[in-house]
Amino acid sequence: xxxxxxxxFQTEVNQLLKLMIHALYSNKEIFLRELVSNAxxxxxxxxxxxxxxxxxxxxxxxxxxxxxxDKEVRTINISDNGIGMTRDEVIANxxxxxxxxxxxxxxxxxxxxxxxxxxxxxxxxxxxxxFIVADEVTLETRKAGDDKAEGTRWxxxxxxxxxxxxxxxxxxxxxxxLHMKEDMDEFLDQFRLKNIISTYSDHINFPIKMxxxxxxxxxxxxxxxxxxxxxxxxTALWTQPKSEITDEEYKNFYQTISHDFNEPLAHVHNRVEGxxxxxxxxxxxKQAPFDLYDRDRRYGLKLxxxxxxxxxxxxxxxxxxxxxxxxxxDSADLPLNVSRExxxxxxxxxxxxxxxxxxxxxxxxxxxxxxxxxRYQGFWEQFGNVLKEGLVEDFANKExxxxxxRFATTHSGDAQQNVSLQDYIERMGEExxxxxxxxxxxxxxxxxxxxxxxxxxxxxEVLLLSDRIDEWLVSHLDEFEGKKLKSITAADLxxxxxxxxxxxxxxxxxxxxxLTEKVKKAIEGSVSDVRITHxxxxxxxxxxxxxxxxxxxxxxxxEQMGQAVPKQNPVLELNPEHILVKKIEQMEDEAKLKExxxxxxxxxxxxxGEPLAEPGAFIKRMNTLLAEVM
Ligand SMILES: Nc1ncnc2c1ncn2[C@@H]1O[C@H](COP(=O)(O)OP(=O)(O)OP(=O)(O)O)[C@@H](O)[C@H]1O
Numbered sequence: 001x002x003x004x005x006x007x008x009f010q011t012e013v014n015q016l017l018k019l020m021i022h023a024l025y026s027n028k029e030i031f032l033r034e035l036v037s038n039a040x041x042x043x044x045x046x047x048x049x050x051x052x053x054x055x056x057x058x059x060x061x062x063x064x065x066x067x068x069x070d071k072e073v074r075t076i077n078i079s080d081n082g083i084g085m086t087r088d089e090v091i092a093n094x095x096x097x098x099x100x101x102x103x104x105x106x107x108x109x110x111x112x113x114x115x116x117x118x119x120x121x122x123x124x125x126x127x128x129x130x131f132i133v134a135d136e137v138t139l140e141t142r143k144a145g146d147d148k149a150e151g152t153r154w155x156x157x158x159x160x161x162x163x164x165x166x167x168x169x170x171x172x173x174x175x176x177x178l179h180m181k182e183d184m185d186e187f188l189d190q191f192r193l194k195n196i197i198s199t200y201s202d203h204i205n206f207p208i209k210m211x212x213x214x215x216x217x218x219x220x221x222x223x224x225x226x227x228x229x230x231x232x233x234x235t236a237l238w239t240q241p242k243s244e245i246t247d248e249e250y251k252n253f254y255q256t257i258s259h260d261f262n263e264p265l266a267h268v269h270n271r272v273e274g275x276x277x278x279x280x281x282x283x284x285x286k287q288a289p290f291d292l293y294d295r296d297r298r299y300g301l302k303l304x305x306x307x308x309x310x311x312x313x314x315x316x317x318x319x320x321x322x323x324x325x326x327x328x329x330d331s332a333d334l335p336l337n338v339s340r341e342x343x344x345x346x347x348x349x350x351x352x353x354x355x356x357x358x359x360x361x362x363x364x365x366x367x368x369x370x371x372x373x374x375r376y377q378g379f380w381e382q383f384g385n386v387l388k389e390g391l392v393e394d395f396a397n398k399e400x401x402x403x404x405x406r407f408a409t410t411h412s413g414d415a416q417q418n419v420s421l422q423d424y425i426e427r428m429g430e431e432x433x434x435x436x437x438x439x440x441x442x443x444x445x446x447x448x449x450x451x452x453x454x455x456x457x458x459x460x461e462v463l464l465l466s467d468r469i470d471e472w473l474v475s476h477l478d479e480f481e482g483k484k485l486k487s488i489t490a491a492d493l494x495x496x497x498x499x500x501x502x503x504x505x506x507x508x509x510x511x512x513x514x515l516t517e518k519v520k521k522a523i524e525g526s527v528s529d530v531r532i533t534h535x536x537x538x539x540x541x542x543x544x545x546x547x548x549x550x551x552x553x554x555x556x557x558x559e560q561m562g563q564a565v566p567k568q569n570p571v572l573e574l575n576p577e578h579i580l581v582k583k584i585e586q587m588e589d590e591a592k593l594k595e596x597x598x599x600x601x602x603x604x605x606x607x608x609g610e611p612l613a614e615p616g617a618f619i620k621r622m623n624t625l626l627a628e629v630m
Contacts, residue, residue: 004165007091009156012106013128017158021132024125028184030261031129032067032193033200035078035176037256038127039065040204042082042174044309046144049083051308051336056083056144058172064207066228067197071188079175084143087152087164094127094139094154094162122290124259131158133187134178142169190222194231200252203237205307236307238281238328242269254283257302258326262286265379266367267327268359276348277332280356282325284363288382292324304330305338316343317353318360321390324383325360354396361400368404368420377418380406384417388469392476402480405473407463408443410452415443419463421480427461434486437463439470439553445609450539451488457537462488471554489544489551489608493534512576515585519574522590522597526569533573540578541604543570552610572601595621 142151151169156162440446
């Protein structure tokens with residue numbers, strides 16, 4: 001005798017369900033696409049596993065999905081004779097969110113349903129979409145090859161709990177019955193269901209069957225017969241010639257394989273024949289999933305061998321920096337029993353991968369060249385920081401990736417990253433040799449840095465970098481099209497100095513030397529050197545990294561990551577034209593000189609976003625100095 005156990009959903013599942021029902025209400029019919037897509041995955045898995053273990057077929061030769069409905073009792077049923085699930089798998093897959101990233105994400109929701117529902121696009125839709133249309137869902141499943149008495153029935157109203165029961169199940173696979181909500185009559189209709197299937201699931205690789213109906217002349221209506229008929233084409237979309245596939249079909253196929261309810265940004269579809277034979281259909285999504293930065297996240301490509309599904313998440317087919325690409329690769333050259341280990345060091349895979357990467361980058365280049373920049377801007381906002389990883393990861397395509405980068409710069413001054421390195425070079429003056437950048441913790445800090453003063457005055461554009469990965473990025477991108485990339489906070493910026501120095505008299509030069517010596521002596525131990533600046537016009541002082549040292553921004557990042565960073569003193573640069581510096585130059589009293597010099601040093605550190613060693617001492621010093629002059 002079986003007994004019924006009641007389990008509570010994880011709180012996160014409840015939250016997700018509520019959000020999904022709210023967000024997808026106007027798109028209700030996708031529940032069918034999602035369930036059919038899951039059924040198709042289950043058939044794919046069975047077909048693959050049965051290659052090496054025929055017993056899993058349990059004597060059934062045809063793999064298919066059946067969709068039926070019952071108007072009287074208000075139910076729709078979607079069944080497959082695929083791989084099925086064990087009881088433990090049901091618990092793990094349905095009603096739990098194993099992924100820690102999901103939990104973290106949900107903790108960040110605002111509670112404002114309208115606002116949060118925009119975020120649902122970052123999730124896969126999947127099984128839970130059943131609850132948009134159903135007030136109770138019954139899932140019955142049995143793993144292929146298991147004892148027929150070992151089936152599992154899962155029932156839930158989608159309100160906090162589900163029950164589990166062990167049942168006899170004759171046919172392997174999964175059967176899902178949706179008890180439809182009161183206002184969902186439209187779906188209890190042959191024509192409507194058939195229509196949804198042909199819109200979204202025509203190219204599912206397996207037959208989808210419905211009960212055949214016949215016109216009953218007497219009753220003047222369609223009547224069900226005992227026969228089933230196939231209602232989809234069941235041809236894998238990627239095997240069709242490009243010219244015969246509509247945009248709508250490409251879009252629907254994307255949504256089916258990705259469980260993403262947004263449209264894709266772009267796709268590339270190629271058939272390759274010759275020494276290698278394969279087809280690839282690759283999609284670039286519009287919106288990043290919430291777990292794009294989660295290390296445990298699965299990758300998006302499905303691998304097929306001669307139309308037989310082999311595996312999901314075939315991460316060797318795309319490098320990590322293109323992990324957002326979804327789609328299908330179907331090879332005629334790999335063996336059916338190919339494993340993840342074999343994929344790791346396989347020449348065929350390497351070739352497919354490098355050609356696929358080129359296609360994706362080529363497509364991005366095309367989108368980037370569009371006159372209307374909104375599509376590329378959208379892509380960049382979602383995936384720009386991931387693409388930057390490619391500069392380090394993919395040496396062979398470094399140039400191509402560098403061309404796809406976009407930056408905020410002093411040209412417009414706003415935070416939007418929309419300037420390419422090519423745009424920058426086109427705007428460069430003839431005598432400018434380098435591409436200049438500044439890195440800070442935030443865009444505002446970069447934009448407000450005193451280091452920019454001279455660049456502004458001379459009309460030289462500077463890249464304003466403030467993404468965490470940027471420090472790493474510039475350390476791997478020394479040059480672009482023959483122009484060096486140079487930090488404006490680095491020690492030597494001689495090119496800015498030359499013209500200034502030529503105009504100086506010998507006397508002025510000596511005075512400046514005396515000034516720097518004096519200040520250096522006054523705050524010895526805090527700075528590695530004191531120099532006259534070429535960078536400032538309005539501020540009295542700034543700090544720069546001593547030659548050979550790592551930048552202060554990098555040092556801060558390393559400290560945050562718990563790494564030991566050797567103590568390094570910066571160079572203090574003084575602006576001799578500034579009134580405060582002029583006053584210091586005249587100062588005789590050593591104690592006073594020390595206080596003023598420290599004060600300049602500390603404010604320069606603050607302007608650089610640098611935390612002060614002793615903030616309390618700084619405030620005290622400032623107040624004393626203010627009181628003196630008031
Ligand atoms: N018909 C089915 N047969 C066998 N297993 C299934 C079936 N439907 C769902 N599952 C299992 O439940 C899991 C969760 O399904 P769900 O639709 O929630 O997410 P998913 O298919 O993994 O897609 P995504 O997370 O991208 O939305 C699946 O990964 C699969 O293991």
